[in-house]
Amino acid sequence: MKVSDTMLIALMRRAQDGDATAYRTLLSSAESWLRGFFARRIASAEVDDLVQETLISLHRKRATYDPTRPFLPWLAAIARYRWVDRLRQTYRAAADSLDGDLPVDSHEDVVTAQVSIDRLLAQISPAQAQVIAMVKIDGLSIIEAAAKSGQSESLVKVNIHRGLKKLATLVESE
Amino acid sequence: MSIFSIEQLVDDLTPVRRLNGWHAALAVAAMTALAIAVTAWRYGLRGDVMIGAPVPMVLVRASVLALLGTASLTAVIDSARPRVGRHSNGWSWMLGLALTFPLLTIALSISTATMPHAEMTATSAYWCLGISLSAALLIGTAITLWLRRGAVTVAGHTAWLVGLCAGAFGTFAYSLHCPSSTVAYIGIWYTAAVGTSAVAGRLILPPLLRW
Numbered sequence: 001m002k003v004s005d006t007m008l009i010a011l012m013r014r015a016q017d018g019d020a021t022a023y024r025t026l027l028s029s030a031e032s033w034l035r036g037f038f039a040r041r042i043a044s045a046e047v048d049d050l051v052q053e054t055l056i057s058l059h060r061k062r063a064t065y066d067p068t069r070p071f072l073p074w075l076a077a078i079a080r081y082r083w084v085d086r087l088r089q090t091y092r093a094a095a096d097s098l099d100g101d102l103p104v105d106s107h108e109d110v111v112t113a114q115v116s117i118d119r120l121l122a123q124i125s126p127a128q129a130q131v132i133a134m135v136k137i138d139g140l141s142i143i144e145a146a147a148k149s150g151q152s153e154s155l156v157k158v159n160i161h162r163g164l165k166k167l168a169t170l171v172e173s174e
Numbered sequence: 175m176s177i178f179s180i181e182q183l184v185d186d187l188t189p190v191r192r193l194n195g196w197h198a199a200l201a202v203a204a205m206t207a208l209a210i211a212v213t214a215w216r217y218g219l220r221g222d223v224m225i226g227a228p229v230p231m232v233l234v235r236a237s238v239l240a241l242l243g244t245a246s247l248t249a250v251i252d253s254a255r256p257r258v259g260r261h262s263n264g265w266s267w268m269l270g271l272a273l274t275f276p277l278l279t280i281a282l283s284i285s286t287a288t289m290p291h292a293e294m295t296a297t298s299a300y301w302c303l304g305i306s307l308s309a310a311l312l313i314g315t316a317i318t319l320w321l322r323r324g325a326v327t328v329a330g331h332t333a334w335l336v337g338l339c340a341g342a343f344g345t346f347a348y349s350l351h352c353p354s355s356t357v358a359y360i361g362i363w364y365t366a367a368v369g370t371s372a373v374a375g376r377l378i379l380p381p382l383l384r385w
Contacts, residue, residue, distance in 0.1 A: 015187065016189065016190050016192060017189050018187060018188060018189035020184050020187050023183075023184050023187050024180065024181075024184045027180045027183060027184065028180065031180065052179060055179075055180070055183065056183070057325070057385075059183045059186065059187075060385070061256070061324075061325035061385070062190055063190040063191060063192055063193050063323070064192075064193045064254065064255045064256065064324050064325045065192070065255070066192065066193075066255060067192075069255075069257070073257055073258040074255070074256050074257060075256075076258050077256030077257050077258050077327050078256045078325065078327070080258070080327070081256065081325075081327040085384070
């Protein structure tokens with residue numbers, strides 16, 4: 001069932017006052033809305049984690065909601081924050097891995113390159129987008145990506161590092 | 175997410191007091207008042223300020239600093255709540271206004287072909303930076319503690335605004351003691367104090383604001 005923003009505002013106001021029934025309804029509605037929000041942006045395997053993280057953040061930061069303002073933009077901002085935070089962690093992990101060999105299966109922990117991927121990748125250089133897609137989405141190793149793209153292994157690593165950094169900036173500035 | 179997880183959050187539900195921006199404003203006002211009181215007690219205020227008849231330049235610089243601090247504080251309060259879309263940007267206009275002092279200093283130096291040596295080497299500059307930045311630290315700490323109760327979603331930008339706000343109010347506190355009333359002194363040392371505070375905020379605060 002789709003709940004209007006006006007209804008969500010009322011539910012959140014009551015939840016802030018400690019009404020458990022209103023809160024349960026609100027969380028269920030927020031959960032389905034968040035699933036739609038993240039489904040358009042990240043790989044389906046990661047949706048559950050981000051929905052859960054966002055709902056926990058909603059819970060922790062419920063005092064920051066102002067009932068005179070719309071609810072969904074507030075929730076969307078929290079969802080985007082969790083998404084960017086995940087991106088930042090991924091970027092750091094990728095940056096750290098540049099010091100050594102990038103594990104072949106590290107893409108499983110990487111949501112970054114799967115985020116709004118077509119639109120975002122179009123905004124970075126083709127060389128960066130190509131190797132990010134190969135390593136972070138398709139799961140190729142650095143060596144395989146280097147062979148396939150014609151870039152050296154070190155250049156693949158540098159392009160992934162710079163590309164992810166730029167992606168993080170792009171998402172944060174949206 | 176499973177129903178069980180939602181039930182966990184519901185079980186943990188307690189009534190909350192909504193985040194109130196006025197608390198931040200009161201904290202900043204109190205810390206600024208404290209900084210002014212300590213400055214007055216330790217170093218004394220300007221004579222014209224003490225008799226309630228400050229010279230125009232003191233009024234102008236104090237007003238600009240107070241406006242810059244207020245505008246950036248408004249933006250900081252705004253950023254404590256997650257939201258999508260336009261944010262308060264009055265601070266950028268006030269920053270533009272404040273930048274007239276250093277720009278005027280440069281323009282005067284060029285037009286007269288002389289450097290403001292007296293202001294550049296003034297011994298009071300150490301006090302200007304010391305008092306302004308100490309006060310900024312006090313004010314910035316109060317804002318940061320309040321912000322940590324909120325949910326900042328753009329940490330870097332907010333950190334910069336906290337530094338700017340704290341620097342503006344900290345320098346405002348110093349300006350009531352400051353013996354100089356020249357444009358060059360304000361353009362050099364006040365700019366340095368506010369700028370240092372803003373940069374320090376940008377560099378130090380983001381990890382403290384993330385959640």
